[in-house]
Amino acid sequence: xxxxxxxxxxxxxxxxxxxxxxxxxxxxxxxxxxxxxxxxxxxxxxxxxxxxxxxxxxxxxxxxxxxxxxxxxxxxxxxxxxxxxxxxxxxxxxxxxxxxxxxxxxxxxxxxxxxxxxxxxxxxxxxxxxxxxxxxxxxxxxxxxxxxxxxxxxxxxxxxxxxxxxxxxxxxxxxxxxxxxxxxxxxxxxxxxxxxxxxxxxxxxxxxxxxxxxxxxxxxxxxxxxxxxxxxxxxxxxxxxxxxxxxxxxxxxxxxxxxxxxxxxxxxxxxxxxxxxxxxxxxxxxxxxxxxxxxxxxxxxxxxxxxxxxxxxxxxxxxxxxxxxxxxxxxxxxxxxxxxxxxxxxxxxxxxxxxxxxxxxxxxxxxxxxxxxxxxxxxxxxxxxxxxxxxxxxxxxxxxxxxxxxxxxxxxxxxxxxxxxxxxxxxxxxxxxxxxxxxxxxxxxxxxxxxxxxxxxxxxxxxxxxxxxxxxxxxxxxxxxxxxxxxxxxxxxxxxxxxxxxxxxxxxxxxxxxxxxxxxxxxxxxxxxxxxxx
Numbered sequence: 001x002x003x004x005x006x007x008x009x010x011x012x013x014x015x016x017x018x019x020x021x022x023x024x025x026x027x028x029x030x031x032x033x034x035x036x037x038x039x040x041x042x043x044x045x046x047x048x049x050x051x052x053x054x055x056x057x058x059x060x061x062x063x064x065x066x067x068x069x070x071x072x073x074x075x076x077x078x079x080x081x082x083x084x085x086x087x088x089x090x091x092x093x094x095x096x097x098x099x100x101x102x103x104x105x106x107x108x109x110x111x112x113x114x115x116x117x118x119x120x121x122x123x124x125x126x127x128x129x130x131x132x133x134x135x136x137x138x139x140x141x142x143x144x145x146x147x148x149x150x151x152x153x154x155x156x157x158x159x160x161x162x163x164x165x166x167x168x169x170x171x172x173x174x175x176x177x178x179x180x181x182x183x184x185x186x187x188x189x190x191x192x193x194x195x196x197x198x199x200x201x202x203x204x205x206x207x208x209x210x211x212x213x214x215x216x217x218x219x220x221x222x223x224x225x226x227x228x229x230x231x232x233x234x235x236x237x238x239x240x241x242x243x244x245x246x247x248x249x250x251x252x253x254x255x256x257x258x259x260x261x262x263x264x265x266x267x268x269x270x271x272x273x274x275x276x277x278x279x280x281x282x283x284x285x286x287x288x289x290x291x292x293x294x295x296x297x298x299x300x301x302x303x304x305x306x307x308x309x310x311x312x313x314x315x316x317x318x319x320x321x322x323x324x325x326x327x328x329x330x331x332x333x334x335x336x337x338x339x340x341x342x343x344x345x346x347x348x349x350x351x352x353x354x355x356x357x358x359x360x361x362x363x364x365x366x367x368x369x370x371x372x373x374x375x376x377x378x379x380x381x382x383x384x385x386x387x388x389x390x391x392x393x394x395x396x397x398x399x400x401x402x403x404x405x406x407x408x409x410x411x412x413x414x415x416x417x418x419x420x421x422x423x424x425x426x427x428x429x430x431x432x433x434x435x436x437x438x439x440x441x442x443x444x445x446x447x448x449x450x451x452x453x454x455x456x457x458x459x460x461x462x463x464x465x466x467x468x469x470x471x472x473x474x475x476x477x478x479x480x481x482x483x484x485x486x487x488x489x490x491x492x493x494x495x496x497x498x499x500x501x502x503x504x505x506x507x508x509x510x511x512x513x514x515x516x517x518x519x520x521x522x523x524x525x526x527x528x529x530x531x532x533x534x
Contacts, residue, residue, distance in 0.1 A: 005275035006443035008120035012270035013385035014044025015227040033153040034076040037133035037266030045268040063280040071096040074132025074378035082160040103167035105405030109380030110412035114293035121443025132378030133266030172406040180501040190476035192343035195308035198519035211342040212236035222367020229373035251477035259340040259374035267381040291421035292324035294448040303462035315351035320448030323433040325415040326422030333397040336383040338404035339368035463498035485510040502531035
C-alpha cells in the first residue's frame with residue numbers, strides 16, 4: 001500500500017514508574033526528580049522504536065531523536081522549572097527549534113498529539129518528542145519525613161529562556177463557585193457523581209456498588225500493567241468501604257475512588273512522518289497511526305452547565321473523531337477514558353455510546369489514575385504509551401483515548417490504529433459529523449473542532465444573590481480526617497430555573513445528604529449562603 005510520506009506515525013513509547021520508597025533503600029534525596037524521569041522515559045521510547053531491550057542498541061530511535069525539532073513537555077506540578085524542555089534536550093542530545101510546555105490540564109497531552117499529527121501531516125514537522133513526568137510522591141514524602149530532607153532538584157537561573165506555552169491558563173471556576181468551596185477536583189467531581197446517581201434512579205447503596213464494580217475492574221487492568229503504581233486487584237468492598245487506609249474524602253468517594261497524584265512516573269512518545277520512520281529504519285510493526293482527533297470544551301464554568309450528568313463536548317468531539325476515522329464505536333476494540341474519578345468515566349462512556357460495565361471491553365488500558373497512577377497533567381502520555389503497546393499486540397485493531405482538563409471542561413479525543421485510515425465500514429455505519437464542525441486534514445490525519453455546536457447548546461444562568469425556596473440539583477460533601485462529613489457544597493435551582501450555590505454545615509443536614517437522596521430535595525437558601533433542607 002502506498003502511504004503519503006507525511007503521514008504521522010507514533011514509533012516509540014516509554015514509561016517509567018519509580019515505586020514507593022522502601023526502608024533501607026537510601027535517602028529520599030537520592031530519588032530522581034521529574035527531569036530525571038523524563039530523560040529516562042525518552043530513553044525508553046528511543047529503544048522502543050527499534051523494539052530493543054532496555055539498554056540495547058537502538059539506531060533507529062537515536063537517529064530520529066537527533067533530527068527531532070520539536071520537544072513538547074507536560075509541565076510537572078511537583079517542581080517549578082523555568083524551562084524543563086531545555087534540560088531534557090541537553091541531556092538527550094536534541095537541538096529542537098520548538099520547545100513547548102503545557103499549562104495544567106489532563107487534556108493537554110492528547111491535544112498536543114492531535115496538533116503534532118496535523119503539523120507532521122502538513123510537512124511542518126518531521127520528528128517530535130512528547131514527554132512528561134511528576135514526582136509528587138517524593139515531594140510529599142520529604143515534606144512529611146521527620147528529618148525534612150532537602151531535595152536537590154534542579155533550579156534553573158531566572159533568566160533561562162522560556163518555552164512556548166501550550167494550552168489555556170483560564171481559571172477553572174468563578175469566584176462565586178470558589179467562595180462556596182469548589183476549589184479542588186475532589187470537591188467538584190462528586191457533583192457529577194451524585195447527579196449521575198439521581199439521573200439513573202439508583203439508590204445510594206446500589207450506586208456505591210456500581211462505581212465500586214467499575215473501579216474494581218480498573219484495578220484488575222492495573223494489576224496486569226507493569227508500569228502501574230498500584231498493582232493489587234481490589235474488590236468492590238475494598239474500593240468502596242471506608243477504613244484507616246481508605247478514608248472517605250468527599251461523598252461518595254473514598255480515597256480509592258479518587259485520582260492518585262502521589263506517584264513518581266514519567267512517559268514519552270516519539271512521533272514522526274512515515275518518511276522519517278522509513279529513513280531511520282523503524283520496523284513497520286512498530287508503527288501506530290493517529291487516524292483522527294478532536295478537541296472541544298463544555299460551557300466552561302460549572303454555573304453555566306445545563307446539567308451535571310452529561311457532556312455535550314465529549315459527545316460531539318467523539319462523534320467527530322469517529323466520523324473522520326471512518327469508524328463507529330463498536331469497531332473500537334481498545335479504550336482509555338480519562339479516569340480521575342468514576343463520574344468522568346461514566347459520563348464519557350455514556351456520551352460515546354459505551355456501556356460502563358462490559359468486562360470484555362475495559363474502559364482503560366492503564367488501570368486509570370487511581371491504580372495506574374495520576375502523574376499531574378501527564379497521565380495522557382501514559383495512556384497513549386499503553387495504547388500503542390496494546391495496538392501493536394493486536395494488529396488491525398483500533399484504539400480510542402480521551403483527555404480531560406479541569407472540571408469536565410476541556411476534552412480531547414484521539415483514535416489510533418496499526419493501519420493508515422480511514423477505516424472502511426461495510427454497512428456505512430459511521431458517526432455523522434456534527435453540524436458546523438471545523439475540520440482539517442493533512443497527511444491522512446484528520447482533526448475536528450466541533451466547538452460551534454457545543455456553544456450553541458442551552459446553558460444555565462447563575463444567580464449569586466438569590467434567597468428563598470430552591471431545589472437541590474446535586475451536591476458534594478467533604479469529609480474531615482476524623483471520618484465525619486464537615487461541609488457540603490450544593491448546586492440549587494431557583495424558582496426561575498437559575499443556578500445558585502449554597503453550603504451545608506449543620507451536622508443533621510449533612511447526615512441526610514450522605515444517607516438519603518438529596519437531589520430533588522427542597523430547601524430554603526439563607527442570606528448567609530447556608531441552605532436549610534426540608
